[in-house]
Amino acid sequence: MRRMIRVAVFWFAFFGVPGMAAPQVNVLTQANNVQRTGENLQETILTTSNVRTNFGLLWKLYSDAKIMAQPLYVSGLKSARCPNGCNTVILCSMKGTVYAYMADQKPQTDNDTLVWARYLGDPRAGGKDIDMWSVDDPWWGILGTPVIDPATSSLYVVAWNKDNSHNLYNLDLATGNVKAGPVVIEGGAGGKSLDNVHRKQRPGLLLDGGMLYVAFGGDVNTKTEKGQPAGWIFVYDVKDFSLQAIWTPTPDGTNAGIWQSGRGPATDGDGFVYVVIGDGDFNASKQNYGDSIVKLKLEKAPAGSALPQQLAVEDFFTPCNQAFLQGGDWDFGSGGPLLFDGKIAAGGKWGWLYTMSRNQLGKFTAPASAGASACTDAASVTAFQATIGHIHGSPVYWKGPNGAFVYVWGESDHLHAFPVVGGVPTKQNAKASAYAIPEGGSASCPTTNPHWMPGGILSVSANGSKAGTGIVWALVTATGDANECRGVKGMLMAFDAQNVSHELWRSQQANPALDTADSFGLVARFAAPTIANGKVFVGTAGDSEPLRWYGTTSSPTQFPQSYYLAVYGLK
Numbered sequence: 001m002r003r004m005i006r007v008a009v010f011w012f013a014f015f016g017v018p019g020m021a022a023p024q025v026n027v028l029t030q031a032n033n034v035q036r037t038g039e040n041l042q043e044t045i046l047t048t049s050n051v052r053t054n055f056g057l058l059w060k061l062y063s064d065a066k067i068m069a070q071p072l073y074v075s076g077l078k079s080a081r082c083p084n085g086c087n088t089v090i091l092c093s094m095k096g097t098v099y100a101y102m103a104d105q106k107p108q109t110d111n112d113t114l115v116w117a118r119y120l121g122d123p124r125a126g127g128k129d130i131d132m133w134s135v136d137d138p139w140w141g142i143l144g145t146p147v148i149d150p151a152t153s154s155l156y157v158v159a160w161n162k163d164n165s166h167n168l169y170n171l172d173l174a175t176g177n178v179k180a181g182p183v184v185i186e187g188g189a190g191g192k193s194l195d196n197v198h199r200k201q202r203p204g205l206l207l208d209g210g211m212l213y214v215a216f217g218g219d220v221n222t223k224t225e226k227g228q229p230a231g232w233i234f235v236y237d238v239k240d241f242s243l244q245a246i247w248t249p250t251p252d253g254t255n256a257g258i259w260q261s262g263r264g265p266a267t268d269g270d271g272f273v274y275v276v277i278g279d280g281d282f283n284a285s286k287q288n289y290g291d292s293i294v295k296l297k298l299e300k301a302p303a304g305s306a307l308p309q310q311l312a313v314e315d316f317f318t319p320c321n322q323a324f325l326q327g328g329d330w331d332f333g334s335g336g337p338l339l340f341d342g343k344i345a346a347g348g349k350w351g352w353l354y355t356m357s358r359n360q361l362g363k364f365t366a367p368a369s370a371g372a373s374a375c376t377d378a379a380s381v382t383a384f385q386a387t388i389g390h391i392h393g394s395p396v397y398w399k400g401p402n403g404a405f406v407y408v409w410g411e412s413d414h415l416h417a418f419p420v421v422g423g424v425p426t427k428q429n430a431k432a433s434a435y436a437i438p439e440g441g442s443a444s445c446p447t448t449n450p451h452w453m454p455g456g457i458l459s460v461s462a463n464g465s466k467a468g469t470g471i472v473w474a475l476v477t478a479t480g481d482a483n484e485c486r487g488v489k490g491m492l493m494a495f496d497a498q499n500v501s502h503e504l505w506r507s508q509q510a511n512p513a514l515d516t517a518d519s520f521g522l523v524a525r526f527a528a529p530t531i532a533n534g535k536v537f538v539g540t541a542g543d544s545e546p547l548r549w550y551g552t553t554s555s556p557t558q559f560p561q562s563y564y565l566a567v568y569g570l571k
Helices: 009-015 048-053 322-327
Strands: 055-063 072-077 086-092 097-102 114-119 147-149 154-160 166-172 178-184 206-208 211-216 232-237 242-247 272-276 293-300 309-318 338-340 343-347 352-357 382-385 396-400 403-408 414-421 431-436 457-461 471-477 490-496 503-506 530-532 535-539 563-570
Touching (some): 048 055, 055 086, 072 530, 086 535, 086 563, 147 206, 338 396, 352 403, 414 471, 431 503, 457 530
Antiparallel strands (some): 072 086, 086 097, 097 114, 154 166, 206 211, 272 293, 293 309, 338 343, 343 352, 352 382, 396 403, 403 414, 457 471, 490 503, 530 535
């Protein structure tokens, strides 16, 4: 059995990294670790006290487009610009560029702290076929968060190019040079294949056991793509980028994308991989797993198979009201998996949080009445309504001096901290923040959706379980619905993780329409903030743009003048 490794920094201590100095804290994958807990437990600089009194925007790092992938961070990276090693933040743009910047030096120009940059080709152009509200136009280059392999000084990333191909690369961590690739991600199973024109590589990449897991989602237009899957996972051996396995959650159905609002697939250290599937057909006897948590295992394929390995379904959980969820677009897969203490937790647009043992997921319990909204799942599943709105900011976890908590922030709601009692989160003695995301649209941006999307996108920093160090960081919308509107301002907020009713800091005024010296501009939905060595890194959608709803027919012609990564810290 492989030992579970929670925080990415330990990879350095065990294996060593060519070209890198002594390790500190590192963020090498989406949500900080492969269990996707969202926590950095080695933050020794930021505390609840100094964030409350001495924290703010320090500087901005240039990007050529919107930043949707979570920034990654490497301590003491040795490079031509930093021969003795310097802390380095890595960001990716929707135009298809990967940047590495010095993390601790304020830039005087756009590139005087640039370690390297690598352009991966002209990006896929935006369009109503993949972005009905035009909120992410004009480019769709790099969407999913890359992953870093410290043992080989490699950064793995997928770029979507203008010919609609998804291309996998291995970049040298110290130089940005291409070590391997591009490898076009293509193929399928059961007579069906990946639609590169419409499928989005939004989930963060997963590196586990020398295998790279690349997941795809995106709604299926049933008029033109009836019977086609939306979700796919491709597995590559990182030694030579050889394709090992392909899996879809609906081989005999349609839809069921794997998007998870950018959260990557999770793994438990025992070789099992977990994903949460979006709206789609469900029939377990036909291996269709729409609106389900699925536990997968990579194993040798049967003789005569086209590929050497296969992803086998080891277990699954599907809410008893799946038919109701699918019929109402209550997408279970809008949030991703959280693994903690032998459990798995997940929640989607229905606002319920489900928790179960990762060794007994609960499968499917048919409701007494077909299509019922209320029913009872297996006794092994704990479920309750965690928020009044959709969950996009996947749950995160921290165990502090007063116990463990799972944190959730849905649309048009407060940040909630659910104490873990008897191994599972519970509403008993739960705490909520005083600040709630407003409900309803904006007068200057009419929408048909009454909820400000996407709610709170969360990360946690702490010095282990030490009192006074646990902070929940939340990226929220400040002026509207980032699902249907462009020009929506964002706000970074900090809360005491021991008691989230204590707000520590925010980047906006009480009137969020009024900018402050700490404002960062436009929100990049789903992009979790990264915290490392006293800095907080926030991907943005640019400086400013008129707040406007374009509907399903018109497209924007005016875009931000500048794009950047916002860097916060102690002043």
